[in-house]
Amino acid sequence: MLAPIMEREGWNVSFCEAAVDDLAHPSIRNADLLVVLGGPIGVYETESYPFVTREIALIERRLSEGLPTLGICLGAQLMAKALGSRVYAGHIKEIGWGAISLSEAGAASCLKSLGSEASVLHWHGDTFDLPAAATRLASNGNYENQAFAYDDRALALQFHLEAEPRQLEEWYVGHSVELAAANVSVPELRAATANLANRLAAQADPVFTGWLHQIRPIDPRNRSLTARSS
Template identity: 35%
Template sequence: MKPVAIFRHSPTEGAGHFALFLTEHAIPWQMIHIDQGEAVPADAAAFSGLVFMGGSMSVNDDLPWIPRALALIRAAHARDIPLLGHCLGGQLMSKALGGVVTKNPVKELGWGRVTVAESATAREWFGDIREFDSFHWHGETFSLPPGAELLLSSPHCANQAYAIGKHLGMQCHVEMTEQMIRDWCENGADEIAANLHSPAVQSAATMQAQMRDKLPGLHRVADRLYRHWLHGLAK
């Protein structure tokens, strides 16, 4: 099997639980360190699937790798090579496939409840899960690209996840681990402090106090989504 390509855009925003999931299921994967200057591959067909992680930049920033990533996403979509996006990754997918990324009404930083849409497609991805506590860290939001179906919403962000066939784009973070949360709280201390007035922003202490209770449930949701996504991998 060809490896799954995982694109890392920030040193602290790696694959987290997703990498553990792939390893447990004996799925080969390759990390592409965009944050270290590695080039965006030219050929999507070299991989069984493409996975884009988070990052502090905007997809609307003038960065040399962004147009290349958007072109790779479009090429993979055209060849039906499965795409999976986490936060910035979901925004990259949206922009590449005809959506737009704009400022969200408020920042979402920390734990927050998301609700699963009432649709057949949402049932395919989430099974009997109706709502769950996810982790969030974003100030922008994506529109649904043409052909996408809404899967998740939250009170502070209408578009939390969408599917286009076998492709899944998410605004929320289901890939979190305890260490990732600690790292984000440390690196994002100034951002948290500047936005504590937001109804969707928690303190670092609250985020970390809740993670041991909430992470097992989040991982169960992630495992469900990742298992469904694996079905579409190119052999």
């Protein structure tokens, strides 16, 4: 649902695959907005996946220059690493719908439409320490850091507001081994998604819209690029 919102708000959206595309290309390096999505690997697996090092360097440069950046799931972990924080395997794998609580800063941020206690889609096993210069926006009983802001130009979300039921059908297949290992029932997850997805979509739209308004560039040549890490 993220790309349609961006297009509605006047952004031109293009996609790349971080694992194979040239992250130094000007269309990526200098994009007005970079959205870094998720993937089934860890930030610390750079020996197996060397592109992660290049991706972290790209994000680090953007954050240091105040260029708008949005990270979701693995993207949030990459942002934390780029800001000097530790990223590591968590004590529990979160897959499925679960609560988050907004901090005082979160309740005053673009996340406010989620409400003080929101049910969102979690799909991660890793976590991270809050970067020193970042502001915690959300947490839950499993992980203290579920979302953070860096200045007013970067947003990191450990959870998924962008996922839709149709897209998740692909995830159920692509992550079948992970789901089985975590003892997650696909029929139960699908049923929960059917029950909660529409409500989350209504809450997520103002989250992304509000943030896009916040970081909109002065230059009218609105461009954006979404980098997939899988």
